[in-house]
Amino acid sequence: MPAGRGLGEKRSGGKELGLTEFIESTRRLAKVLTRPSRKEAMLVFKITLLGIAVLGGVAFAITLLFYFIGLSPR
Numbered sequence: 001m002p003a004g005r006g007l008g009e010k011r012s013g014g015k016e017l018g019l020t021e022f023i024e025s026t027r028r029l030a031k032v033l034t035r036p037s038r039k040e041a042m043l044v045f046k047i048t049l050l051g052i053a054v055l056g057g058v059a060f061a062i063t064l065l066f067y068f069i070g071l072s073p074r
Helices: 019-032 038-069
Strands: none
Touching: none
């Protein structure tokens, strides 16, 4: 069984999720959602930058390793 459901696929109760139900569900969700505070937004930004830096550092280290081993394309 696939992990996700698309529009028109059956829910766990056996009922199909039509367009009107999808729109109603989206409206209910939009009423509950709130904007993150500036502090929360900055935290997400910092964590994202840290993740990018870590991934870049790992990629750079792997590139250097391959260069010194002699497996890098020239």
